[in-house]
Amino acid sequence: MKRFYFLLPVLFAVLILSCKSFDESPKALVNVLLIDAPATWDSVIVEIQGVELDFVPDGRDGTVEKIFLPYEPGDKEVDVSQLVGGVALPVARSEIQMGKITGITLRLGTENALFLDEDRYPLSLPGGNADYSLPLSVDLEQGISYDLILDFDLEKSIQVVNASPLELDFNPTLSAFSGVGRGDISGTTSPTSLKPVIYAIQAGDSTSTHTNSSGGFLFRLEPGTYTLYLDPKNTSYADTVLNVEVKSGSTTTLERITFARK
Template structure:
């Protein structure tokens, strides 16, 4: 009798195991990496809190309807020193395998703790619309099975930080992101001299432009889609002349290395 009961238990366990295996999701997936970079501002240091990103996917085989996947920034402290993400430095703020289909939108979930530092003095930055912490971004990316995709979120601090008063000095944050699809992005990089300058560097295409600054060694980097651009270098110092480079060709998945840009003193 005991052997019979034992046999029934083993049989039940096997059935449960087979049933659980049949529930494993073996549908094709694509790996998505959400990568944060910074288009820095003039401030010494800027910290921004990001909770994660909602990714809206139109699943393959569905003509209507979509599904949203939350890619959380999984860390104890979600405050990010985004002003350090320059000249090639980047931070993955979300990663997951998603079903095959088409990404049709992103929503960045902002936290509530944002601040900047200038000359060793700190300033809190509330969101411009604290009741709506989501930043909606349009994008379109086809996900293919077994392929990893990088989605670069370029946070433009120069445009995102708003000065609300001068006495006392206060600020608020209205996040402005540019979405760059890593698979089709190219890089523009170079170095300025003297490295002690902190110029604003603008990459321009038509009426659109994005800006960045240099790191401590004078290096700068842009990640942008394929196209033809010009660069304008504003020295932010009235004793130096501005500089310009035109007809810069950027190709997909390639690096365009520019010659050294040397700022000259005004006569």
């Protein structure tokens, strides 16, 4: 019994020291999301290992730290062709100290494949390169939640080298941006049986998306005026062109877009 009571003050002191050692520095919440993919293929499976952030802590200019955030699910093979119409895949989430994120790297695995008519076609990474780095500029402020968006553009990433037999070239093409200050364009097309590709064009640059099974689509863009070019990918229907203004922090919802028959 005497030994027990002797240890109590020691244990209490250890607990106090442990509580004081908790990191109470100000932090921001960072969410990394993966979006977008075309409906050209039945499904495209990409193995995601996680993301790595380039981070410069406050007061330490010139010192870049690497912060790896793993994709936690045991099954890391993701059908990215389902990420349309505003659907996003949460890749990672973490609290990070004050500072600046200057870049992001998506780390892929080797189990990448395309499925067409129940046939599987492996997608080999060029040169075995698994890391795809992109510039980013996000100043973190205390108590703010930031969405970092990775847009995996499969329309540009997968090219048909030979039609019969089918041969594919896989070169992952991505863009990265913060959701802060952006605005959305939301719309629906019909007939829903079509699988149109939709381009948002500004100053000679463009980004693309496709519709989901209900004909819905969504863009998240910098404020400004964009030309929407809708290609029905069906020679029986005519293309459609619209001019749309995007406002920061708001969603521009379009009236249903019906493709006209030629």
